Amino acid sequence: MAPHTEQLTRPAVQLRGLTRSFDGRTVLDGIDLDLPAGQFTALLGHSGSGKTTLLRAVAGLDHEVTGSGQLTAPERVSVVFQDSRLLPWRRVLDNVLLGLDGKDAAERGRQALAEVGLEGRERAWPNELSGGEAQRAALARSLVREPELLLADEPFGALDALTRIKMHNLLRELWERHRPSVLLVTHDVDEAIVLADRVLVLEHGRIALDVTIDRDTPRSAYRERLLAALGVTEDPR
Numbered sequence: 001m002a003p004h005t006e007q008l009t010r011p012a013v014q015l016r017g018l019t020r021s022f023d024g025r026t027v028l029d030g031i032d033l034d035l036p037a038g039q040f041t042a043l044l045g046h047s048g049s050g051k052t053t054l055l056r057a058v059a060g061l062d063h064e065v066t067g068s069g070q071l072t073a074p075e076r077v078s079v080v081f082q083d084s085r086l087l088p089w090r091r092v093l094d095n096v097l098l099g100l101d102g103k104d105a106a107e108r109g110r111q112a113l114a115e116v117g118l119e120g121r122e123r124a125w126p127n128e129l130s131g132g133e134a135q136r137a138a139l140a141r142s143l144v145r146e147p148e149l150l151l152a153d154e155p156f157g158a159l160d161a162l163t164r165i166k167m168h169n170l171l172r173e174l175w176e177r178h179r180p181s182v183l184l185v186t187h188d189v190d191e192a193i194v195l196a197d198r199v200l201v202l203e204h205g206r207i208a209l210d211v212t213i214d215r216d217t218p219r220s221a222y223r224e225r226l227l228a229a230l231g232v233t234e235d236p237r
């Protein structure tokens with residue numbers, strides 16, 4: 001994986017009046033949103049608020065949905081899901097290389113696996129990996145394609161708490177090194193604040209809150225604000 005060195009100034013993603021409906025029910029209701037190149041953005045919202053619908057639209061995967069509006073997204077987009085979606089009949093390196101060609105592909109795949117801490121596991125079968133390792137392999141498969149935009153839909157949702165923390169560190173590290181734009185869908189307010197530079201809350205088909213995270217401000221300030229936007233109050237005890 002070659003690091004992105006150029007500083008891009010145009011927005012990586014631009015949505016104007018994005019509307020998406022299922023069976024006449026509007027899920028996304030005229031969303032306007034710019035995601036600048038290289039920004040790490042998290043998208044929060046209640047279950048059913050339309051986070052996955054938005055991510056799938058940006059990924060160009062929503063052909064069965066009726067919709068309107070304008071959408072601009074980069075050409076090289078990678079998507080990571082809650083489950084790794086590794087093909088069980090292919091070894092880990094072959095999964096990472098799927099669809100890649102070029103004579104240096106295998107070397108790039110090995111390098112990507114080393115970057116996510118899976119050096120030496122190239123010939124393992126997916127069912128020999130733990131949940132966290134499988135998600136590492138999925139990240140390697142995404143990043144080896146040098147995406148301009150990485151879309152991640154609850155990628156750590158199925159992992160235990162300790163593995164999740166390690167994966168947070170890994171994802172942030174990879175993002176700092178390669179600087180794709182990231183749109184991370186999560187239910188987890190703390191995950192959003194720890195990882196992202198900007199947090200969006202989706203509600204009633206619109207972006208109800210758009211917060212820039214300043215690393216020098218205590219996280220608790222953002223936490224309360226985001227939880228309040230999600231209609232959650234914490235027991236102060």
Ligand SMILES: Nc1ncnc2c1ncn2[C@@H]1O[C@H](COP(=O)(O)OP(=O)(O)OP(=O)(O)O)[C@@H](O)[C@H]1O
Binds near residue numbers: 023046048050
């Ligand atoms: N293929 C589909 N057909 C009909 N309705 C759908 C379809 N996919 C999603 N929906 C509906 O659209 C709404 C938004 O779904 P979406 O999966 O985008 O929400 P979400 O915010 O990602 O939820 P969660 O956090 O639970 O994953 C839901 O009410 C859901 O039932």
